[in-house]
Amino acid sequence: MKNRTNITKYKMLAPLYDMFMGNQIFRKARQQAFSEIDSKRRDSILLVGVGTGEDFPYLPPLASITGIDLSPDMLRIAKTKKGNQDINLMKMNAETMDxxxxxxxVIVLNLILSVVEHPEKVLERSLKYLEPGGTLLIFDKFVESNVKPNLIRRALNVITSAIGTDINRDFDVIKSNLPIEIQKQYxxxxxxxxxxxxxxxxxxNDISV
Incomplete structure (x- = not known):
């Protein structure tokens, strides 16, 4: 996928996104993912690829939230869901976020590593802005490491890639050159x-004595 073409794709998908990704199954999965965060009430949380703001209901009410996305159309929908939460929305490329x-x-990468052109760059930038000891939460579609996707999945990926999502990415490959410690994965x-x-x-060597 190309970031440039993804902007166009998500301009068309934005009005329909919540219809598909806002159903009960996905909401339950999002809630499950956020339950893994040992988040304090006033934590600063970055949502990378905030989309239409489907994650907002699962965030601590007093946390300071920043959400970035490349799609202005997605951000416009997310803005309508902010309510009284402290949420700052910004148009920004996740690969070059600054x-x-x-x-x-806490930095959340929900359904973004399968979308961006260079997922390893997003992961690298996320580590740069994660405080020491901070939590990185990832929720996405990944293939089993070192296992070739089956024929059905490869065929389905032709369709999903056309609308902006690669379902055949291997997280172990994405993180291979980065200093990441996985605490839980399922x-x-x-x-x-x-x-x-x-x-x-x-x-x-990183720990001073």
């Missing part, structure tokens, strides 16, 4: 989606 002098307690929605809780990995 938050000078700012770190986040599948949900009948094995179609994966929930990952991780943090930046530190070596003994």
């Amino acid at each position: 938050f000078p002098n700012q770190k986040f307690n 599948q949900t929605v009948s094995g179609l989606y994966t929930i990952i809780v991780a943090r930046e990995a530190y070596t003994t």
Whole structure:
């Protein structure tokens, strides 16, 4: 997928997105993912690829939330769901996101690594803006590591890629050159989606004595 063409795709998909991704099954899966966060009430949370704001109901009510997305059409819908929550929405490319002098307690990558052109860049930038000891929450479609997708999945990926989602990405490949420590990883929605809780990995050289 190309980021440039994804803007066009999501302009068309934005009005229909909640119809497909806002159903009870996906809402339950989102709730399950957010239940993995040991979030304090006033944590700063970054939603990378905030989309139409479907994650908002599962966020701590007093947390300081920043949501970024490449699609202005998605952001317009998300804006209508903010309510009284402290949510700052910004148009920004996840691959080049920039938050000078700012770190986040929690960074959420929900359904974004399967969409962007270079998922490893998004993961790298996320680690840059995650505070030491902070939580990285990932919810997405990944294939089993080192296992070739079956024929049905490869055929389905032709369709999903056309609308902006690659369902055949391997998370182990995406993170292969990055300092990530996975704390928990399991599948949900009948094995179609994966929930990952991780943090930046530190070596003994990173720890001052």
